[in-house]
Amino acid sequence: MTSQRASTRSFEQKRKTEENPDESLIWGINAVAEALRGNPRRLSEIFIEKGKAGARLQEIIEAAREAEVRLRFVELERVGLPSGCRHQGVAARQAEAELLPLAExxxxxxxRILLLDSIQDLGNLGSILRSALAAGFSSVVITSERSAPLTGAVTRASAGAVAHLRISRVVNLAEALRQLKSQGYWIYGAVAEAEAQSMYQTDFSGKIGIVIGSEGKGIRPLVQKCCDHLITIPMPGAFNSLNASVAAALVMFETVRQAQRSSS
Structure with missing residues (x-):
């Protein structure tokens, strides 16, 4: 019964792929290697077939790590490749936007900079980016691992905001926060903890970075330690958990409210 269900899922996945091919995907050793050499900023992630080996595949793996492109070791039939394509054990997804080095x-x-710690849901990421643009957070930092790739689905969820944002992808978010702090930024981490400081009692003046954590676990402990202040959204109701995209929007617009009040 279990194998039958798995076979049915595989068939359905294959049918959907053939009906709706993922146009963001490229495949084959030459195509992926050339994309890495040409402009790795446009690659959202690279997929390596599980158990596949070879000198040229290893070169791609090493080049991807050097360029800080997300690597995933998977069964390639699950990533949406067209049926019968000669993938040679490697495929890549092209990002909807060029990803900048942090220094740039x-x-x-x-x-203001928005920093997203491991946002994995495509819809949430798109909604957050849409709110970021609306709130004037035109610079965004995402993680290369444990983060949703910038696919067409994210672009659609962002209502096209992705094209108007400057987005950097980093391997080590804690190190990125240390770089921001060295350049005069105050870092505020949004958490769902009653003992954290209310965002309404927080002074967001000056250069700031706002950190939003993942949907389930929030900001990782090591990243939290790099924050100057942990802030929370006070909720008088009995239910005290907000969707990551809603929380991000509320915090960002509170910083905007304060900036407008101080300038008036």
């Missing part, structure tokens, strides 16, 4: 993002000296 910081060179523009943005007043």
């Amino acid at each position: 993002l910081l060179a523009a000296e943005p007043e």
Whole structure:
């Protein structure tokens, strides 16, 4: 019975792939290697077939790690490749936006930066990016691991905001926070903890970075330690948990409210 269900799921997945091919995917050793050489910023993630080996595959793996492109070792039939394609054990997904090195993002000296710690839901990520643009957070940092890739689904969920944002992808978010702090940013981590400081009693003046954690576990402990302040959204109701995209929007717009009040 279990094998029958698995076979049915595999058939359904294959049928959906053939009816709706993922146009963001490229495959084959030459195609992926060339994309890595040409512009790795446009690659959201690279898939390596589980158990596959070879000198040229290893070169791709090493180049991906050097370029800080997300690597995933998977069964390639699960990623949406067209039936019968010669993938040679490797495929890649092209991002909907060019991803910047952190140094390039910081060179523009943005007043506000949104930092997303392992947001894995495509819809949540898109909604957060849409709110970020609306709130004036035009610079965003995401993690290369444990983060949803910038696919067409994210772009659609963001209502096209992705194209208007400057997005950097980093391997080590804690290290990125240390870089921001060295350049005069105050870092605020949004948490669902009653003992944290209310965002309404927090001074968000100056250059700031707002950290939003993942949907289930929130901000990781090591990242929390790099925050200058942990803030929370006070909720008088008995239910005290908000969707990550809603929480992100509330915090970002509170910083906007304070900035508008201080300038008036």
